[in-house]
Amino acid sequence: MTLSPGPLVEPLAELSKEEIERYSRHLILPEFGLEAQKRLKNARVLVIGAGGLGSPAILYLAAAGVGTLGIVDDDVVDVSNLQRQVIHGVGNVGQTKASSAEQSIVDLNPHVAVIRHEVRLDNSNVIEIFSGYDLILDGTDNFATRYLVSDAAEILGKPYVWGSILRFDGQVSVFWAEPSVGGPSYRDLYPEAPPPGAVPSCAEGGVLGVLCAQIGSVMVNEAIKLITGIGSTLLGRVLIFNALDMTWRELRVRRDPSAAPITELSDYEAFCGLTPNTEQEPEELPSITAAQLEELLKERAAGRRDFDLIDVREPGEYDIVRIEGATLMPQNRILSGETELDTAREMYVHCKAGSRSANVVRHLREQGAGRVYNVEGGILQWVHDVEPEKPVY
Numbered sequence: 375m376t377l378s379p380g381p382l383v384e385p386l387a388e389l390s391k392e393e394i395e396r397y398s399r400h401l402i403l404p405e406f407g408l409e410a411q412k413r414l415k416n417a418r419v420l421v422i423g424a425g426g427l428g429s430p431a432i433l434y435l436a437a438a439g440v441g442t443l444g445i446v447d448d449d450v451v452d453v454s455n456l457q458r459q460v461i462h463g464v465g466n467v468g469q470t471k472a473s474s475a476e477q478s479i480v481d482l483n484p485h486v487a488v489i490r491h492e493v494r495l496d497n498s499n500v501i502e503i504f505s506g507y508d509l510i511l512d513g514t515d516n517f518a519t520r521y522l523v524s525d526a527a528e529i530l531g532k533p534y535v536w537g538s539i540l541r542f543d544g545q546v547s548v549f550w551a552e553p554s555v556g557g558p559s560y561r562d563l564y565p566e567a568p569p570p571g572a573v574p575s576c577a578e579g580g581v582l583g584v585l586c587a588q589i590g591s592v593m594v595n596e597a598i599k600l601i602t603g604i605g606s607t608l609l610g611r612v613l614i615f616n617a618l619d620m621t622w623r624e625l626r627v628r629r630d631p632s633a634a635p636i637t638e639l640s641d642y643e644a645f646c647g648l649t650p651n652t653e654q655e656p657e658e659l660p661s662i663t664a665a666q667l668e669e670l671l672k673e674r675a676a677g678r679r680d681f682d683l684i685d686v687r688e689p690g691e692y693d694i695v696r697i698e699g700a701t702l703m704p705q706n707r708i709l710s711g712e713t714e715l716d717t718a719r720e721m722y723v724h725c726k727a728g729s730r731s732a733n734v735v736r737h738l739r740e741q742g743a744g745r746v747y748n749v750e751g752g753i754l755q756w757v758h759d760v761e762p763e764k765p766v767y
């Protein structure tokens with residue numbers, strides 16, 4: 375593997391007087407100088423995801439003077455994003471993330487040309503979008519997109535920087551599966567996608583906001599080195615960060631010599647186990663709506679009904695918002711058998727959005743419970759339909 379494959383971008387651009395003053399702290403770095411800054415100005419960098427990782431990454435790429443920044447994101451800014459997606463502000467809630475990010479870039483550095491791709495990156499557009507850029511940064515939050523990015527970058531022979539965060543942990547690396555470079559791809563690190571639901575999203579598992587800055591800034595550090603050719607990159611190495619212990623570990627990752635080169639895109643939803651099996655009958659899970667639950671709770675309060683309402687979320691979630699009269703019993707304790715329930719009772723089970731409670735209902739029915747029901751849409755639906763004055767998360 376060529377660990378220092380040389381600068382990605384030629385120093386063709388010229389800097390104006392204003393740009394020389396703006397970037398002067400870069401220019402006086404002996405390893406950097408005017409030439410590296412001109413390479414940055416001539417660079418076209420694509421960031422996928424203007425979310426947790428994309429936010430600091432885009433800000434630092436723009437501040438550093440990357441000439442053209444593409445942003446792919448099909449989402450809009452939500453108030454729960456502001457805890458970590460620092461490129462967006464209160465006034466941007468409801469706006470597309472790509473246009474909100476563009477506003478911040480223009481404010482920070484008007485020398486950057488911004489290209490918005492307000493689409494879901496998928497098989498139909500990935501090759502065309504990637505073709506317009508020298509380097510890609512993947513700051514997305516799902517496995518199907520990560521394998522798509524990896525394969526498209528390999529097909530086009532392009533390098534990319536990948537980062538991922540969850541709770542207090544982060545990972546970051548550089549992939550470049552171009553034969554003349556010989557670097558690994560994401561598939562060399564993770565040949566198989568985890569089973570659906572095995573790795574929670576940040577929305578399910580939480581994330582320390584500042585972790586985005588720690589991993590996102592390393593991603594930009596790598597991008598700058600790849601573009602300019604200075605230093606040595608994370609190609610062939612993965613950094614694994616833990617924010618609680620404040621440790622950075624390093625893993626080696628090599629190209630699997632027996633791996634067939636990727637020459638075409640495939641079905642990433644299916645690869646990640648996300649496509650429903652159309653051969654199977656759709657599962658009929660006994661369920662009730664939030665409005666039905668409201669009626670049942672009234673009946674129970676009037677003494678006309680006797681049942682248990684079980685909240686299978688985690689204690690931290692229960693502290694944020696709860697349905698009066700629900701008993702907290704986290705999913706994992708029920709599934710592991712640590713919490714035993716009386717399967718003869720009538721039970722209604724809810725979680726945040728309905729998927730953990732569905733697991734518990736299935737489990738209890740397998741254990742012989744005949745009167746156990748899922749509350750569709752979980753507490754999010756309950757707040758929406760029944761108690762809109764309560765907070766959601």
Ligand SMILES: Nc1ncnc2c1ncn2[C@@H]1O[C@H](COP(=O)(O)OP(=O)(O)OP(=O)(O)O)[C@@H](O)[C@H]1O
Nearest residue numbers: 423424425426447448449494495514515519576577
């Ligand atoms: N295939 C894709 N095409 C376009 N954008 C994508 C794709 N996959 C993920 N993203 C974007 O990547 C970003 C990832 O950011 P992040 O992990 O912080 O998630 P989030 O969805 O904003 O937050 P939360 O899950 O907490 O609501 C999101 O803005 C999401 O829209």
